Amino acid sequence: MPRLVVRSFAISLDGFSAAPGQRQQAPFGKNGLRLMNWVFATRVVNSKFGRPGGDEGLDNDFMAKADENIGASIMGRHMFGPPPDVADKPAWRGWWGDNPPYHHPVFVLTHEHKSALEMEGGTSFTFVNDGIESALEQAFAAANGKDVRIAGGAATVRQYLKAGLIDELHLVQVPLLMGQGERIFEDLGGVEERYECVEFTPSKAVSHLRIVRSAR
Numbered sequence: 001m002p003r004l005v006v007r008s009f010a011i012s013l014d015g016f017s018a019a020p021g022q023r024q025q026a027p028f029g030k031n032g033l034r035l036m037n038w039v040f041a042t043r044v045v046n047s048k049f050g051r052p053g054g055d056e057g058l059d060n061d062f063m064a065k066a067d068e069n070i071g072a073s074i075m076g077r078h079m080f081g082p083p084p085d086v087a088d089k090p091a092w093r094g095w096w097g098d099n100p101p102y103h104h105p106v107f108v109l110t111h112e113h114k115s116a117l118e119m120e121g122g123t124s125f126t127f128v129n130d131g132i133e134s135a136l137e138q139a140f141a142a143a144n145g146k147d148v149r150i151a152g153g154a155a156t157v158r159q160y161l162k163a164g165l166i167d168e169l170h171l172v173q174v175p176l177l178m179g180q181g182e183r184i185f186e187d188l189g190g191v192e193e194r195y196e197c198v199e200f201t202p203s204k205a206v207s208h209l210r211i212v213r214s215a216r
Contacts, residue, residue, distance in 0.1 A: 002140055003147045003167035006157055007066040009184070010035040010172045010206075016181035017154045023082050027095060029181060035174050038205040039063065048101060058203040062170065071143025073102055074135050076156035077110040080125065093117055094125065102151075105142040107135045109156060132159050154182035162187075164194050169211040 011017050012035060019029030028035060039045050043054030044063040054060065081094035099120040100106075108127045117125040128135040139148040150157055150166070160166050161184065185191070199210035 002071075002143060002145060004136065004150065004160065004165055005070075005147050005167060006150045006169040006171070007070075008039070008063055008170055008172055009152065009157065010039070010174055011184070012174055012176050012178040012181075014177050014179065015183045015185055016178040017152070017157075017184060019178055019181040022078060027082075032178070032181065034176055035178075038172065038174065038203075041205070058201065058208070059205060062172070062208055066170075069147050070104065070149045071146025072105045072107065072139040073149045073151045074107045074109065074132075074139050074156065074160075075151040076153045077108060077112070079152040079156065080108045080110075093119070096123075099123070105139070106151070107139050107142075109135055132156075132163065132165070136160075136165060154184045157184040158186060158188065161185075161191060161195075164213075166195075167213050169195075169209075171209045171211065173207040173209060175206070 009017065017035065019032030021030040022028070022032075026032065038059050041055050042060040042063045043056050044060050046052065046054035081096070094100075094117075096119070100123040103122040105124050105126065108125055109132065110127050111129060112127065113129060114127040116127065119125070126138065128138065136148065150160060157166075157169075161169075194214055195211050196214045197209055197211050199208070201208040
């Protein structure tokens with residue numbers, strides 16, 4: 001049965017997944033890109049960007065699994081890109097470039113009304129204005145029997161967690177403190193009864209946690 005999953009989602013020791021001050025040149029906020037250093041060190045990611053080398057250990061194995069059986073993705077408005085200037089809106093296509101790394105349908109939660117975008121490599125962006133349930137229904141339909149992944153950001157993951165709609169999360173805890181920013185675990189009373197951590201696997205760089213919907 002198709003599932004709603006979160007894969008390779010990085011958080012700091014104090015639970016933040018993005019720093020304040022997100023903008024075009026700093027998608028993870030000021031100094032927030034440090035959260036992703038472990039990703040950029042893997043062979044899988046280097047290969048996607050046409051670079052040689054990279055780690056082939058545990059972190060690489062998890063990154064290799066991140067795209068398995070994914071047929072569609074959901075993301076928040078800020079994950080698609082920061083707000084453009086009004087003058088740029090007609091031509092604005094987010095910050096993923098002409099060939100985004102998804103290669104499948106992506107559904108963007110937003111209050112803006114924007115026509116769907118067809119990108120290179122099989123990626124399309126559809127902008128959903130009527131809530132998380134509508135986005136999920138459309139994503140499952142587009143996934144053709146495969147799983148749907150929440151690509152981010154923190155607010156989007158938090159909304160689906162609060163609604164109890166996520167089946168599994170793979171979180172990656174990075175050993176650094178950020179002090180402020182966006183958290184996925186915020187104002188989630190009852191989440192401890194709906195979900196449980198079933199795997200904790202440390203690598204040399206980070207710790208991998210697998211959290212699933214509780215059978216209780």
